[in-house]
Amino acid sequence: MEPTFPLLRLIENIIIEVIKNFPLTQLFEFSLVSTKTKKLVSALELKPKVFDIIISHSIRVNVSNERSDLNLYFYKDLNDQNVLLPVDITLPVAAYVGYEDTRILASPPYNFSDWLNHIQSVFCCNQSPKVFFCQGCEKFGIESLKGTIGNINTLIPIDVLTDESIRKVLKCFNVPSKLHLGRNPFEEACQIQQIFIRNYKRIVFHGVYSLDDMLLINSESVEFHHRPTQKQCNRFLKHWIRGSNPRLKYIELAIDDPNSVSREMLLKGIHCVDVAGEERLEICRKLLVDKFILNKFQTLSYHMVQIRRNDWTPAVIATETYENNILHICVFAVH
Amino acid sequence: MTSPASSSEVKYLIESSEGNTFDVSGAALRQSNTFNAMFLNIGADGPIPFTDYNEATLKKVFEYCEHSVNEENYSGPKHQDDLSKWDLNFFNEMDQKMFIDVINASNFLDIERLTSYCCERIARMLRGKNTQEMIKVITLPTAEELEAKQKVEEKKAAAAKKVAEKAAETAEKTETLEELPVQQLVQTTRNKLTRKYLSFSNE
Numbered sequence: 001m002e003p004t005f006p007l008l009r010l011i012e013n014i015i016i017e018v019i020k021n022f023p024l025t026q027l028f029e030f031s032l033v034s035t036k037t038k039k040l041v042s043a044l045e046l047k048p049k050v051f052d053i054i055i056s057h058s059i060r061v062n063v064s065n066e067r068s069d070l071n072l073y074f075y076k077d078l079n080d081q082n083v084l085l086p087v088d089i090t091l092p093v094a095a096y097v098g099y100e101d102t103r104i105l106a107s108p109p110y111n112f113s114d115w116l117n118h119i120q121s122v123f124c125c126n127q128s129p130k131v132f133f134c135q136g137c138e139k140f141g142i143e144s145l146k147g148t149i150g151n152i153n154t155l156i157p158i159d160v161l162t163d164e165s166i167r168k169v170l171k172c173f174n175v176p177s178k179l180h181l182g183r184n185p186f187e188e189a190c191q192i193q194q195i196f197i198r199n200y201k202r203i204v205f206h207g208v209y210s211l212d213d214m215l216l217i218n219s220e221s222v223e224f225h226h227r228p229t230q231k232q233c234n235r236f237l238k239h240w241i242r243g244s245n246p247r248l249k250y251i252e253l254a255i256d257d258p259n260s261v262s263r264e265m266l267l268k269g270i271h272c273v274d275v276a277g278e279e280r281l282e283i284c285r286k287l288l289v290d291k292f293i294l295n296k297f298q299t300l301s302y303h304m305v306q307i308r309r310n311d312w313t314p315a316v317i318a319t320e321t322y323e324n325n326i327l328h329i330c331v332f333a334v335h
Numbered sequence: 336m337t338s339p340a341s342s343s344e345v346k347y348l349i350e351s352s353e354g355n356t357f358d359v360s361g362a363a364l365r366q367s368n369t370f371n372a373m374f375l376n377i378g379a380d381g382p383i384p385f386t387d388y389n390e391a392t393l394k395k396v397f398e399y400c401e402h403s404v405n406e407e408n409y410s411g412p413k414h415q416d417d418l419s420k421w422d423l424n425f426f427n428e429m430d431q432k433m434f435i436d437v438i439n440a441s442n443f444l445d446i447e448r449l450t451s452y453c454c455e456r457i458a459r460m461l462r463g464k465n466t467q468e469m470i471k472v473i474t475l476p477t478a479e480e481l482e483a484k485q486k487v488e489e490k491k492a493a494a495a496k497k498v499a500e501k502a503a504e505t506a507e508k509t510e511t512l513e514e515l516p517v518q519q520l521v522q523t524t525r526n527k528l529t530r531k532y533l534s535f536s537n538e
Contacts, residue, residue, distance in 0.1 A: 005431065005460055007473040014442050017450060021458035032466045033473070102465055 008036060015040055023068035024048070024123075025097055031122040032106055041122040051120075051129045053149060057136035059112065063123055071098050072119070074112055075140075086139050089113070089148055113148045128177075130154035133161060133169050146172040154178040159206075170195065178202040189213075199247060215239055220249045227256040230265045233329065237270055237317070240331070241309050250332040261327040263303065263319050272305035275316060280304055283316055302330070309333070347374075348382035349397070351390035356382045363400035368445035387443065392436040399425060399441075399449050406448075418452070426456060 007015060019030060019040060031041040050064040059074040073096040075087060092109035096102065110118065119125065128151045135158075137145070142165075157169040159182035166185035179200050184192045184207035192207070193216050202221040209226060214236050228236075233255055240248065255261050275283060283304070302318040309315060318330045345361040364370045374383060385393055402421060418426075429437065434453070441449040461469055 003460070004472055004474045005457060006435070007457060007461075010435065011439065011442060014438055014450070014454065017454040018457045018461075021455050022461075026462065026464075029464070029466045030461075030469060033469055097465075104466060 008034075012040070012043075016043060020044065024063060024065065024070035025068070028070055028072070028119070028122065029097070029104065031118070032104065038118075038122055042124060045124045047124050047126060051123075051125045051127060052132065053116075053129045054132040054134065055137040055140060055145065056134035057139075059140070061116070061119060061129075063119060063125070072096070072104075072115070074115065076101075084136075084139060086141065089140050089144050116148065128153040130178075131156065131173070131176075133157040133165070135160045137161070137169075138165055142168045142172045152176050154180065156180040158182060174198075176200070178204075180204040181207065183207040184209075211235055215244050217245050217251075218247050220247055222248065222251040224251070224253050227254050227326075230255050230257055230261060230327075234266055234268055234270075237266075237307075237331065241270065241307060243310055248333070250330070253329045255327040255329065257327075261321065263321070263327065266319065266327065266329065267305065267317070270307060270317075272307045272317065275304040275306050349393055350382040350384045350386060351393050352386045352388060353390055354386075355390045357390065357394065359397045360401060360404070362404045363397050366400045366403065366446050366448065368447070369443060385440070385444070388436065388440045392433065392440050395429070395433065395437050396440045396444065396446065396449065400446060403448060422452070426452070 007018065010018075019027060022030060024046075027041050027044070027046075031038045046065060048063045048065045050062060050069070052060075052062040054060040054062065058076045061070075061072045061074070063070045063072075074093050076096050077094070089112045092111050093115070095104045095106075095110075095115055097104055106114070106118070129149065131149060131152045131154070133142075133156065152173055153176060155169070155173050155176040155178070157166045161169070163185040166181075166183075170181075170185070175198075177200065179195070179198075179202075181195070181204070186192050189210075192209075193213060196203070196209075196213055196216045197218050200219040202223070203217070203219040204223040204225070206225040209224060209228075211228075211232050214224075214228075214232075233253060239245075255266070283306070302320045304316050304318045307315050307317060313333050315331060315333045318332075320328045322328065346358040347361060347364055348356045349359050350356050370383070388396075402425070426434070438450065438453040438457075441453060461472060464472060
């Protein structure tokens, strides 16, 4: 027989000290024991750094912090025959924990929305989730998912989705903070421009784009993976210096020119001053962009020049050459 | 009261819930943040009353403190696997009741190292258990048990109410008789008899 221990009869701060030792999976299971245990887990105010929802043929919710992570799977038990049939996500559903396929049922039974609310509530997820839409997500109904998940922080409709599905996802979840788009799912050029003019905090785009598209960008941070020409890049920089893309604080591009790329060509006609040593570190410290970007410039050997936009905003263009024909360019405004 | 054990070490008298006193070294006591906050600077005039805890529990707690006097400063929880043989024996020889008393006392005395080890030990007991298994281990009453308990309590309350009502009734009767002074009682009886006599005479 299992030994018993009257944990819940101990003083609350002792129980909290006990459960601080639990990994996230165990905390989640503990939170389902009773209303009291749910409150105790919430009292830890974990605020996990990662809160992802990955929607494919099943749905996975990933929550993780520095110490551990929790992976909950839903609709995992659909067999191959009904894997493509539409799923009503308002109905109660079991959750499976981790890779061990441990089935969890809540009492009273939870539907997907209840599970999400429970996760957000016990782990104090004050940030909206990052949501990945993968192959098979359509069977849950994009509108239903929107209704259940609500606001999201980062939207990632991955490449394997059909253009139609990507368009539907973009239409339903139209105001995320960050957007990762693998390709242009639209037929008309003006349609992708409608995406570019939205004021995301960050946009990552792998598709083809023109200079006009670049000039419409209204996000703070941009990462374009398709490689523009040196001329396109030079012209964009000149426009930006004159005042285009006023919200833009950071853009990352790579030029891939078989006729060899050069920093001089990129900066042709742009008044700039070399930045080195202490000054360079100081600029890095002043950056108002993501921390990982700051680390990147401190560790890699980027060549930096300082420019000044016409509105007197100082900015830096950092470049690094790979194998003589790829020029990695990062431009950021310094405040 | 404090008693000097050596020129460099001071001993403090601790009073338990039974009113018994025993002495503990200052070095051991200083592991208690509660003691540090309350007595370290102002000193203790007489035994320090930790009267919410019994002697056995307090002795166990301070046995731990005495043992860990020479260990390095506490720097966060230590994994159970890293515990010394002495530590393991210390925990293993306690029954559950004593263990709970020790956690409560350690929590009150704010002895970080001991509280943390105790909590880690409980967490270890629950490690890897799912919700249903945890419910069994932490002995949560089931819905049926709760219902049965409620019925028993209701019955007890009803019985107690009956007893209380009966007692109140008896007390009231006794009170009416006891409240009258003897002379008044004699007079009342006399009046009754007179009325009875008069009624007979009229007939």
